[in-house]
Amino acid sequence: MQHAVRKAVIPAAGFGTRLLPATKAQPKEMLVVVDKPVIQYVVEEAVQSGITDILIIISEGKEVLKDHFAKDEHLEELLTQKKKTAELKEIQALHQMANITYIYQAEQRGLGDAVLCAEAFVAGEPFALLLGDTIVESAEPLTGTLAKDYAEKKDAVVALQRVPMAVAHRYGVFVGEEVASKLYKAQRLVEKPPQGNIPSDMVFAGRYILTPEIFDALRRTPPGVNDEIQLTDAMKILMEQHAMYGRLFDGVRHDVGNKLDFIKTNIVLGLQRGDIGAELREWLKSLG
Numbered sequence: 001m002q003h004a005v006r007k008a009v010i011p012a013a014g015f016g017t018r019l020l021p022a023t024k025a026q027p028k029e030m031l032v033v034v035d036k037p038v039i040q041y042v043v044e045e046a047v048q049s050g051i052t053d054i055l056i057i058i059s060e061g062k063e064v065l066k067d068h069f070a071k072d073e074h075l076e077e078l079l080t081q082k083k084k085t086a087e088l089k090e091i092q093a094l095h096q097m098a099n100i101t102y103i104y105q106a107e108q109r110g111l112g113d114a115v116l117c118a119e120a121f122v123a124g125e126p127f128a129l130l131l132g133d134t135i136v137e138s139a140e141p142l143t144g145t146l147a148k149d150y151a152e153k154k155d156a157v158v159a160l161q162r163v164p165m166a167v168a169h170r171y172g173v174f175v176g177e178e179v180a181s182k183l184y185k186a187q188r189l190v191e192k193p194p195q196g197n198i199p200s201d202m203v204f205a206g207r208y209i210l211t212p213e214i215f216d217a218l219r220r221t222p223p224g225v226n227d228e229i230q231l232t233d234a235m236k237i238l239m240e241q242h243a244m245y246g247r248l249f250d251g252v253r254h255d256v257g258n259k260l261d262f263i264k265t266n267i268v269l270g271l272q273r274g275d276i277g278a279e280l281r282e283w284l285k286s287l288g
């Protein structure tokens, strides 16, 4: 089996109901954070992590995601004529930075079912999974950190963050034993445990390196929480045969799939931009 991770899967087929009406005619992954759609941040993280081939899982009506990364000769010609070199470079990077393909998930039957659509693309290799509505800020691209852990351990690795116990029921929860600094060996996983019965404050943060054995496990996974095929449940099956690791990362995860975090993400990332950061900071102060 190959051990370098060069393929990534980005599920982006969900409805985005928490952001309606904004997401009625526009995929949540295309909502703009500062000056780029969310999905572009995710693809850029993958590319900066050494990924060369990306599969985006979409559903009917989300074709604009394809358009965003497709070559637009007319636009490129226009920018060339107008000598807008910086803009031209940015637009060209969209179709040059990786080999991006798409697949349709026929029915939204859960994250596990979405991942199952990637089996032919993955073709027996380890692969990265990046949730399409999550932007991660970290010193080193998080998927790259996980890929390094994978290269050492040769078993699945998931990104973990600590959250207040009061909100842990919204996530996949990880229980494990620390085997190296911030690297945990999994003992137990629970997808969205009931409040009052939360076994740990470490939760899945939307980035994974998985091995192709996950597909057999997914096929054996019955519907779980919310009557959906849960990736976490398939990972539990995988754990019967293989070790699994969790990497607690230093950084921030922005879940842009809900209103408050969407606004906060725009502000936090806006403050970091050289062109608008200082003015935005002043303006925020003026609000008192």
Ligand code: G1P
Pocket (backbone or CB within 6 Å): 111, 131, 134, 170, 171, 172, 173, 191, 203, 204, 205, 206, 207, 231, 232
């Ligand atoms: C999914 C996963 C969950 C994970 C979460 C955040 O849940 O099922 O394990 O903790 O993403 O990355 P969702 O937010 O899609 O309900």
